[in-house]
Amino acid sequence: MKSFFIVLISATLTLSAQQYRETLIPTRVTNPEKKYLRADLYISDSTVRRPSILIQTPYNKLFYRISLNNPNPESGAAVPYDTAHYNYIIVDWRGFYTNLSADSLLYNRGLDGFDIVEWIASQSWSNGKVGTWGGSALGQIQFQTAAQQPPHLVCAAPFIKDFKTKYSDYYYGGDFRKEHVESLMKLGFISEKLILSHPTEDIYWKTAENITDISKKINVPMFLCSGWFDHYPSDVMRAFDDIRTNSDVGVRNKHKLLFGPWMHTALGVSEQGILDFPNAAGIPVEMGKKFFDYYLRKVQNGWETNVPIQYYQIGENIWKTTDNWGNENKGMRTLYFHEGKRLSFEPPPQTFRPIDPDTLRTDPRNPTPTIGGSRFNPFDKSIPLGPQDISNILDRGDIVSYSTEELASPITMDGISDIKIYFDCNRRDADISARLCDIYPDGRWVLLTQGIQRLRLRNSLSEEQLLTINALDSATIHLTDLAMTFLEGHRIGIVLSGSNYPMFDINPNNGGQLYASGDSLEAETHISLNSDAASCFRFSSGSAPLAISSDNIPMYNCKIIPNPAKDDVYLELPSFAAGNRVIVSDALGKVVTSSEITHQKEFRFSSAELPAGLYEVVIISGSNVQTLTLVIQR
Numbered sequence: 001m002k003s004f005f006i007v008l009i010s011a012t013l014t015l016s017a018q019q020y021r022e023t024l025i026p027t028r029v030t031n032p033e034k035k036y037l038r039a040d041l042y043i044s045d046s047t048v049r050r051p052s053i054l055i056q057t058p059y060n061k062l063f064y065r066i067s068l069n070n071p072n073p074e075s076g077a078a079v080p081y082d083t084a085h086y087n088y089i090i091v092d093w094r095g096f097y098t099n100l101s102a103d104s105l106l107y108n109r110g111l112d113g114f115d116i117v118e119w120i121a122s123q124s125w126s127n128g129k130v131g132t133w134g135g136s137a138l139g140q141i142q143f144q145t146a147a148q149q150p151p152h153l154v155c156a157a158p159f160i161k162d163f164k165t166k167y168s169d170y171y172y173g174g175d176f177r178k179e180h181v182e183s184l185m186k187l188g189f190i191s192e193k194l195i196l197s198h199p200t201e202d203i204y205w206k207t208a209e210n211i212t213d214i215s216k217k218i219n220v221p222m223f224l225c226s227g228w229f230d231h232y233p234s235d236v237m238r239a240f241d242d243i244r245t246n247s248d249v250g251v252r253n254k255h256k257l258l259f260g261p262w263m264h265t266a267l268g269v270s271e272q273g274i275l276d277f278p279n280a281a282g283i284p285v286e287m288g289k290k291f292f293d294y295y296l297r298k299v300q301n302g303w304e305t306n307v308p309i310q311y312y313q314i315g316e317n318i319w320k321t322t323d324n325w326g327n328e329n330k331g332m333r334t335l336y337f338h339e340g341k342r343l344s345f346e347p348p349p350q351t352f353r354p355i356d357p358d359t360l361r362t363d364p365r366n367p368t369p370t371i372g373g374s375r376f377n378p379f380d381k382s383i384p385l386g387p388q389d390i391s392n393i394l395d396r397g398d399i400v401s402y403s404t405e406e407l408a409s410p411i412t413m414d415g416i417s418d419i420k421i422y423f424d425c426n427r428r429d430a431d432i433s434a435r436l437c438d439i440y441p442d443g444r445w446v447l448l449t450q451g452i453q454r455l456r457l458r459n460s461l462s463e464e465q466l467l468t469i470n471a472l473d474s475a476t477i478h479l480t481d482l483a484m485t486f487l488e489g490h491r492i493g494i495v496l497s498g499s500n501y502p503m504f505d506i507n508p509n510n511g512g513q514l515y516a517s518g519d520s521l522e523a524e525t526h527i528s529l530n531s532d533a534a535s536c537f538r539f540s541s542g543s544a545p546l547a548i549s550s551d552n553i554p555m556y557n558c559k560i561i562p563n564p565a566k567d568d569v570y571l572e573l574p575s576f577a578a579g580n581r582v583i584v585s586d587a588l589g590k591v592v593t594s595s596e597i598t599h600q601k602e603f604r605f606s607s608a609e610l611p612a613g614l615y616e617v618v619i620i621s622g623s624n625v626q627t628l629t630l631v632i633q634r
Contacts, residue, residue, distance in 0.1 A: 020065060027115040038098040042088035043125050051129040051296035052087040052120050056113060056141045060097045061090045073282035076266045080289035085297060089120055113145025121152035128152050129296045135159030135267060147214035155295040157288050159225040160264055162235035165212040167205035170195045174457030175431060176505035180376045199514040201461040218247035221254035223291040225284050227262025229272060229386045231374045234481045237325055258287055259311040263386040273372055273386030279564040279631040280312055286614050302585055302616060310629060315485030318563060319629040330415055330540045337535040343404045343492060348531040357526035358400050362498025364520035368398050370503040372447045389444040403439055403493040411486045415540030419477045422533035423525050428466040428511030429456045430523040433500040434477045437493035438486055445493050448484060451477045452504050466511050472533060494537055498523060558619050564631035570604040583618045607632050
């Protein structure tokens with residue numbers, strides 16, 4: 001596979017006019033055949049000392065010889081490319097592509113990162129300041145490099161990646177992430193056999209997680225980024241919280257996080273599945289450039305005043321900010337499952353007779369198909385990803401779906417959610433898969449996120465507990481973090497099935513050894529709708545009211561209208577903002593307008609002559625500051 005890509009790229013290099021030169025970078029490895037790593041240098045003027053941006057990739061540095069010739073901020077693998085101010089160094093990982101021969105079994109690639117950073121800093125074209133960039137595997141190696149604390153590493157931008165290696169990376173609710181793991185194996189990252197030899201959260205996984213927790217070793221500012229349709233949004237949220245809590249005290253308040261409506265392979269792209277988010281296009285690269293300019297070039301662009309977390313509220317399709325995503329003041333709302341496949345905020349009524357359950361039938365020989373979502377299969381470009389309409393599977397005999405009435409007003413979720421199912425089953429083991437959908441007025445069931453639970457691991461991912469046949473039990477399916485507003489006229493939908501293949505492995509329902517060959521059995525799982533065993537969907541929804549005095553009201557209710565904008569823009573302001581200030585800056589921190597607020601409750605300005613892009617709007621009222629993001633489109 002790797003040699004094929006090398007041949008393909010070599011055949012197309014003539015298309016590239018981008019200036020680069022290949023070099024060998026020495027490392028601490030003593031074996032002369034493995035000591036040097038091949039790298040491409042993109043340096044516009046070697047007589048000028050500039051800061052450098054390092055990219056370490058397992059996906060072939062030769063691709064950059066083409067892509068950097070036509071930089072596109074909407075590419076899922078885009079780079080904040082600016083050779084007027086930065087040098088770029090792109091290195092294949094040890095053991096991959098041009099550095100395949102340098103492979104060293106179980107070598108810590110973070111040591112290579114340290115050696116490369118320090119080599120860069122010693123070159124005549126370097127001013128001694130180095131930043132790192134990249135997503136997924138390219139983000140992982142940034143964490144590994146930063147953990148080694150190279151003296152000349154100034155900042156890092158690891159995207160769409162957590163730094164921990166965990167059981168949940170390869171199993172969801174105890175169910176093998178089949179398609180994902182098989183893809184990682186084909187790419188040369190892991191051994192599927194090793195993963196399957198540890199099907200529960202045993203000491204192997206707990207040790208791996210402890211060893212890879214490098215949060216206390218981080219001593220540089222980091223800019224993290226991910227998307228709601230990515231593989232592991234909740235893990236990136238947790239990773240950000242970890243480094244804010246545990247990293248060197250001098251940088252804890254300097255880390256920033258950006259969360260958009262993006263899939264793993266389409267970060268910063270407007271089109272996501274069947275949905276489109278034009279005001280989210282190109283923003284990771286634009287903010288990455290601002291991040292590097294601030295730390296590597298000391299450009300006073302206001303980066304440090306950004307609120308720690310900027311996130312996208314799907315549905316409303318606007319950008320919001322928060323100091324703490326895991327805010328304890330958030331409330332939880334509950335939608336209960338009812339007869340007639342209904343979801344309602346009212347609990348099921350108490351009745352003299354039990355309510356007949358809904359029956360979930362599962363045939364392992366004819367599994368319910370995966371459609372869209374956070375799938376990972378880079379070898380098949382025909383697979384639909386991200387938010388997709390799954391209404392075409394609702395009529396299958398192995399699907400049970402529930403929905404609310406049309407919403408009379410918007411309903412917001414902004415955090416964790418789960419689905420608690422009370423059930424009984426005619427087998428000793430089975431799976432329950434759940435998919436959360438936004439049901440459009442035209443009848444589309446648009447998938448937002450999905451999860452699964454292997455029922456023998458319902459009480460603990462570490463210890464198996466087979467079901468008692470036909471006995472009432474319960475299981476909780478945890479969904480990934482999400483910021484979503486279900487709009488007026490839409491409905492909220494939950495789809496349950498006993499499989500979701502090939503995203504997750506098929507349960508043979510026989511109660512035998514996990515992932516061992518054996519006969520498969522059809523299963524019937526009965527979903528309880530009774531008041532004393534009320535199945536339900538629970539989700540975080542907004543912040544609970546805070547007990548604060550009127551003299552110190554946080555400024556969290558200012559709005560930009562319209563956003564994105566083309567011409568006139570106005571800010572809706574609270575009355576207490578009178579007598580204070582509004583500052584609007586471009587992506588480089590240049591102030592484009594600034595005004596005192598007198599007694600009006602709105603502030604207007606024209607964006608007609610401003611270039612398209614991302615702008616920061618800061619509203620200051622005494623000690624209160626709210627920072628909003630404005631997108632100008634043409």
